[in-house]
Amino acid sequence: MPSFEFSRWDGSQEFRSLSADAVFDKISEHLIEYGDYILRQLENLDERDAELIKLLVKEGYLEKDEEGKFTVATRGIRRIENKALEELFAIQRKDAPGKHATNFKGAGQIRHDDSKPYAFGDPVANLNLHETLKNAIHREARASGGRATVDPTRPVVNLREEDFVVYETEYQASCATVLLLDMSGSMARYGKYYHAKKVALALSALVRGRYSEDSLKIIGFYTYASPLTERTLLHSAPKPVSILDSRVMMRVPLDNPPEFVPEHFTNIQAGLKFARDHLRRQNAVNKQIICITDGEPTAHLESRDLVLMYPPSERTARATLQEVKACVTAGIEISTFALIEDYFYLGLMNFVDQMARIGQGLAIYCTAGELSGFVLDSFVKGRRTRRRLG
Numbered sequence: 001m002p003s004f005e006f007s008r009w010d011g012s013q014e015f016r017s018l019s020a021d022a023v024f025d026k027i028s029e030h031l032i033e034y035g036d037y038i039l040r041q042l043e044n045l046d047e048r049d050a051e052l053i054k055l056l057v058k059e060g061y062l063e064k065d066e067e068g069k070f071t072v073a074t075r076g077i078r079r080i081e082n083k084a085l086e087e088l089f090a091i092q093r094k095d096a097p098g099k100h101a102t103n104f105k106g107a108g109q110i111r112h113d114d115s116k117p118y119a120f121g122d123p124v125a126n127l128n129l130h131e132t133l134k135n136a137i138h139r140e141a142r143a144s145g146g147r148a149t150v151d152p153t154r155p156v157v158n159l160r161e162e163d164f165v166v167y168e169t170e171y172q173a174s175c176a177t178v179l180l181l182d183m184s185g186s187m188a189r190y191g192k193y194y195h196a197k198k199v200a201l202a203l204s205a206l207v208r209g210r211y212s213e214d215s216l217k218i219i220g221f222y223t224y225a226s227p228l229t230e231r232t233l234l235h236s237a238p239k240p241v242s243i244l245d246s247r248v249m250m251r252v253p254l255d256n257p258p259e260f261v262p263e264h265f266t267n268i269q270a271g272l273k274f275a276r277d278h279l280r281r282q283n284a285v286n287k288q289i290i291c292i293t294d295g296e297p298t299a300h301l302e303s304r305d306l307v308l309m310y311p312p313s314e315r316t317a318r319a320t321l322q323e324v325k326a327c328v329t330a331g332i333e334i335s336t337f338a339l340i341e342d343y344f345y346l347g348l349m350n351f352v353d354q355m356a357r358i359g360q361g362l363a364i365y366c367t368a369g370e371l372s373g374f375v376l377d378s379f380v381k382g383r384r385t386r387r388r389l390g
Contacts, residue, residue, distance in 0.1 A: 021079075023052055024061045028080045031072070032201070033194040035237030039070045077230050081205035088202040088372045117165060131165040139163060174213045176284035177379070178275035179203060181233075182293040183222040185241035185264030190341050193238045195368040196292045199375045200233055206379070217278050221271030223263045223299050223308065239263040245310075252306040265308050267299035269320040272334075276327050287332045290375065294339040296351045317351060324359045335362035335378050337371060 031038045042053055042062075053070070056062045061076035072080070136159050179200055187193040200218050207216040218228045222239045242262045252261055272289065279287045296312035300319035309316050327334055338345070338352045349365060356363035364374050 020055050020059045020061070024056055024059075024076060024079065025083065027056075028072075028076070028083075031234060032080070032084075032197050033191070036235035037237065039072075039235065042070045072231065072234055077234060078205075080234065081201045081208075081230070084198045084202040085205040085209075088199065088206075088376050117162075128165040132159065132163050135163040135165065136160070174215075174284040175211070175286040175288065176215045176217075176279055176282035177203075177207070177287075178217045178219060178278060178289045180268070180271040180275060180289060180291040180293075181218060181220045181228070182266060182291075182295070183220040183236065183238050184266040184293075184295060184298075185239055186266075186295050187238040188240075190339075190368055192294050192339050192341075192368040195371050196339075197233065197236070199292070199372050200228075202372065203375070203379060204230055204233075215282060215284065217275070219271055219274050219278075221267050221274075223261060223265040223267055223306070225267060225270035225274045227274070248308055248310040250308040252308070254301075254304050254306055257306075261306075262308065265299040265310070266293065266295045266297050267301075267306075268293060268297040269300045269316075269323045272320070272323040272327055273301070276323070276330055276332060279332055280330060287330075289327065289332055289334045290378065291334060291336045292339070292371065292375070293336070293352075294341075294345075294348070296348050312347060312351075317354070321354060321358055324355050328359050333361050334359040335364070337374060337378075338363070338365045339368050339371065340365045341367060 027038065045053060053062065056076075057064075059075075060073050061079070062070055063073040065071050139160070139162070140158070181196055181200055183193070187196065203216055204218070207214050218233055219225055220228050220233075220236060228236060241264045242260075248262075250262075252258065268291065271291070275289045279289075297316045297320045298310045298312050299306065299308050300316045301307070302319070307316070324334060334355065336352050336355050338348050340349065352363045352365070355361070362378060364378070366374050
């Protein structure tokens, strides 16, 4: 439980003098870190602070759901995502966002630094007028013995089909991405989930605003795995640790689970399987999984049973790596970002290395604060499958 009281202020913050935008930005920072606990706290504000919340509702940042509880409205979600994206680009300014560039030629973005002679079927809208006129003038000069002559009564350059030059176009492949977000109990430490969630929010804004033909699915994995919408992502938080035993071995029948199942374990296998099933239904040329985690897998599926094992076991690792192979067979590339905060993470590094070798993908080790720059670089440059057209 977070150790602060949202409604109490010491006066130095001058909270009430802020604009509605600034007030919402302050609330959203806590919301990213602590999830919907913050929204529940809004119900308990004193009268003066409650007036600020009414203002946020009026401005369209907050709203109440069918149960009368506060939730973030669409305008608020967009503001949070866009601010997260601005911060992400501030960290990684060296790479222009651009598009997912490939080496293919064909219908796509115009490349003004690359032209070619006109061929039947090329769009005239891509005409390189400068090079076209230059070709016509040179042709007429050659025809007149080396000097171009222009009739002052008819100052027109006669264009022929052979003169036309059009800008080359660059084929741009669509990409379907699944972001796997670790929601296990350990992600609550060192601000790891806070930074990982910001990356997810920023990628949502990036895909929506700049890669409109791409798709992004966010899936949280813990003891289980489940999809996260923009709103449930914003409300999410790491699963609280509910058992403190030094050794755990549990088998949970999924068809008849017990009333209590601890949710703070790390089921990378379930996340990968969910991602693979989703990407199988996508028509995109390129498919990739970006996995952000801070621990070795401690949960896996065996038929219709869920197996929880701590400390991490070879049995769970084998089941997870088998799912990595299934993803590779399906043509999906996997980039894994391991959040390393101290030397206790050697086991995680070894496991992520195995994922990279089997999946022929990326393995990146970084702290939570470094995560955003690395993920942006991986997503924009994209380790894409190159496939020659035609």
